[in-house]
Amino acid sequence: MERPSYRYVDHTADIEFIASGRTIESAVNSAILAMADTTADVKAVARSAGKSYTFTVSEKAVTIEDMVWEVLQQILSVADFKDLFVYKASRLKFSDGKKGPYRFSAKLYGKKRNPRFSRMDIKGVSKFDLSVRKPAGRFRISVVVDV
DSSP, X not given: OOOOEEEEEOOSSSEEEEEEESSHHHXXXXXXXXXXXXHBOHHHHHHSSSOEEEEEEEEEESSHHHHHHXXXXXXXXXXXXXXXXXXXXXXXXXXXXXXXXXXXXXXXEEEEOOXXXXXXXXXXXXXXXXXXXXXXXXXXXXXXXXX
């Protein structure tokens, strides 16, 4: 899988990022890591000592935007419930919705939250302005998270 690609953009009250990738899986992976990097220093979490925990997410939705929202919201909820900082995603699988709803699944890796790596808390993923586009042959996902 290609290296994650995301950038933060100015937003009046919350955090907005744009994640991209050659495939939808790569773009969603970039969005997952952008969200994770908002809550904690992902590179420091990955390098830190301590046990890694895994969990899977599996979502389906009628639109691709709803599918991305469901995936990010579920990751946020599970990581919060399990008290984890997510630092990696793997086994990303996407079904394009030609024969029913869009489907996505992934395996996530996290470590117990350590205040040393903390950046800010995310309350939720906003559906406002969430978009998935494919300009110039690359997927581009725009997301706003409520902080």
